Amino acid sequence: MAHNPLSLDLLRALDAIDQRGSFAAAAEALHKVPSALTYTVQKVEQDLGIDLFDRSGHRAKMTPAARLILEEGRGILRDIDNLASSAKKIASGWEPELRIGVDTVFEPARLYPLVHEFNEAHPYIKVHLVHGSLSGTWEMLINGDADLILSTDLLDPKIDGYETRRFGEMSMVFAVAKNHPLASNACDWTHEEIEAYPTIVVRDSSKLMAPRTIGWTRQNKLITVPTMRDKIEAQLAGLGVGYLPRHRIQAELDSGALVQVKLNETNPPSEAVIAWRTGVTGKALGWFRERIDAEVLGV
Amino acid sequence: MAHNPLSLDLLRALDAIDQRGSFAAAAEALHKVPSALTYTVQKVEQDLGIDLFDRSGHRAKMTPAARLILEEGRGILRDIDNLASSAKKIASGWEPELRIGVDTVFEPARLYPLVHEFNEAHPYIKVHLVHGSLSGTWEMLINGDADLILSTDLLDPKIDGYETRRFGEMSMVFAVAKNHPLASNACDWTHEEIEAYPTIVVRDSSKLMAPRTIGWTRQNKLITVPTMRDKIEAQLAGLGVGYLPRHRIQAELDSGALVQVKLNETNPPSEAVIAWRTGVTGKALGWFRERIDAEVLGV
DNA sequence: TCTACATTTCAAAAAAACTGAACCTTTATG
DNA sequence: CATAAAGGTTCAGTTTTTTTGAAATGTAGA
Structure with a gap:
């Protein structure tokens, strides 16, 4: 033929x-x-x-x-x-594809404009966005399932072979739905009173590493959900309580749908970081390293 | 360069x-x-x-x-x-594009499988579906805005230069919403009683030809809507009454959402037809002429 | 009719692509 | 470890394709 x-x-x-x-x-x-x-x-x-x-x-x-x-x-x-x-x-050093692991504490849609801009400039470089939570996000990087991750330094697992850069600060606020019993008093609840209500926690997506627990541990009344979005929705529905990243719920706090409860314990703000494997130096990776900034938090 | x-x-x-x-x-x-x-x-x-x-x-x-x-x-x-x-x-005689005018009495989605099949076989032949109503659908054909139309013979405007083929029969039923006053009695309403309620009519999409009127004319209480889908929805909502094509509302009649009212006047079933300009003989046109059958009515 | 384009035809020339034999290299094998 | 087998390249020569320019053909418009 x-x-x-x-x-x-x-x-x-x-x-x-x-x-x-x-x-x-x-x-x-x-x-x-x-x-x-x-x-x-x-x-x-x-x-x-x-x-x-x-x-x-x-x-x-x-x-x-x-x-x-x-x-x-x-x-x-x-x-x-x-x-x-x-x-x-x-x-000349641009990767054929780049896999970005995004921790569930971030609103995925916040990355889309950046990905879109990248795609316009480099139509044949595929960008994969993969999602993870807690140490699972780090695991993607360590395993080589992602070239770059957006995560928090909270549970930095002390393994070397990667580098990080901070790009923002995340304050976690203890929030409950406006109809929730704890909402009636802005402060002064005892641990025992709070423990009367279920805590919503995001399940660690790690398959291999020991799952980390977020914040202080209470064995009773844990409801685990797969993503931060689910956790926010669960707390909005009054299903339970827990810490939420302020940048994800600012609108709900402003509208009053969620109410911040001040506890006497203090949570130091955690850092939003990007991380990549040392020695990996593709230009697409570099592009995103340069361009990811506080914008991604929505502030 | x-x-x-x-x-x-x-x-x-x-x-x-x-x-x-x-x-x-x-x-x-x-x-x-x-x-x-x-x-x-x-x-x-x-x-x-x-x-x-x-x-x-x-x-x-x-x-x-x-x-x-x-x-x-x-x-x-x-x-x-x-x-x-x-x-x-x-x-070898296949057109680069084919424009099909579909009258609003037909459910447009019924054509999609056919268009899809055609597109798989002829990826570079563009198929345009354009919508019209009553003599407006015929006008698309006469004006050359469509190569093939799906319409009814009801208002065949006696202009030559085109050919038709019948592909199904459409019975029109006078239907009202289940909560509508006329629904309480399956028969035996007088014209005067019926004329107490607004009639929903589909507006003729024709720009040039004299708009035709559907069924018997009553000057009072006419509500015109742009498409048959709107007419069905309006009658479902109890806004008014009128004839509807059975094939479009069989599900509603079965579920009881719409009720047929028998009038003593008889509406002869009208024909579902395709029409094309005489002398136009493209193979894509032929393909659709062959393949359009009662399936498009949903029977 | 004459002129100005627009395109094609054709033989010759130039450029590009292909071939086959010789030649490295690396892997497999006795 | 010597040898064979296989994968790939080099290179000079050949074939094929593409380009060229001059002449021919044909059409539209003045």
Whole structure:
């Protein structure tokens, strides 16, 4: 079986003929002589067995088939151009794909504008966003399932082989739904009173490492949910209580849907960090390392 | 500015090398000699200024850049193949695009499976579905805004220049919402009693032709809506009464949400027809003419 | 009719692609 | 460890494809 007779040269020729309006003008634009264009076109017409131009009149007019090839061909030419430049990028240190692990404390949608911008600039570099929670997010990095993670320094597992950079501060607030019994008094609840209500906790997505527990541990009345979003919704519904990252619930605090309860224990604010494996130096990784900032927290 | 150095030959070469596992085997598959492949590859490497293969080991190994070109290139080769075969189709009588006018008496979603099937078989032939109502649907055909229409023979405007084929029968039922006063008695309402309630009518989408009126005319209490779907919803909400095509409301009649009211006047069932301009003989048009059957009515 | 384009034809020339034999290298094998 | 087998490249020569320029053809408009 022979080759497909369509050549990129033909696509470029059709494009030039359409833009310049004539074989002669197109030939000049392509640094060729008109008869060369005639040759290119006739060759494909013969191989494909169809007419590309209607030569009955004075000037050659494209047939519908040629017009289809023209229109779709432009997309193909664009793809080929993108592909060539992307290949060069990859050869010069841009990764073919980048996997970003995002801890559930962050609103995933906050990253989309950044990913979108990256994708416009580098159409052939695939960005994967994978989600994790607590030490599970770190595990993705250690296991090589992610090239870059957004997480917190809270449970830094003291394994070396990676580097971190801080990009924001997260204060955790103990919050309850507005109808919750604890909401009636802004302060002064004892531990025993608080322990009367279930605590919502996010389940650690780690498969291998010892799951860490968040905040202070109470054995009784734990309700575990898979993501921070679920935890927020559970607490909004009054199902239980617990610490939530302020940046995720600012709107609910402002509207009064959630109420902050002040406890006498103090939670030092934890750090939002990005982390990557040492020695890994791709340019896409570098791009995101540079660009991830407090914006991702929504502040 | 020179050409993009990426050639379809290179894409085919990379594909063969990947599939066969070696330059030698790939060369054989391409009816070439290994050194010809070396030539093709080296030429692009030189023009593009990047390495496509790592030749440090025994066997040449693709670089990440080559792998990207391979993977994306496969899609481009597929596109080129589709494009060539579509161009041949068009040259042999398949239209580049087909515009189908669908009257609002039909459920548009009923056509989707057919359009989907067509699209799989003819990826580069664009199908446009445009909507109309009453004589407006016919107008699309007469004006040349549609190549094929699905309509009813009810208001056949006696203009020649088109042909029709019947593909189903539509019985119109006078229906009201289950809470509507007229629903309490299955029969025996007088015209005066019925005229106490507003009639919902679909507005004719025609711009030029004289709008036709559906069924018997009553000047008072007319509520016009743009589509049959709106009319059904309006009558479901009890806003008014009127004839509805049985095939669109069978589920509502079965569930009791709508109730048929029998009147002593008889409405002869109208015909569901397709129509096209005489002398227009594209194969895509023919395909749909053959394939549109009672299925579109949902029976 | 004459002129100005627009395109094609054709033979020759240039460029690109292909071939086959010789030649490295690395892996497999007795 | 010597030898064979296989993968890939180099290179000079050959074939094929593409380009060129001059002449020919044909159409539209003055």
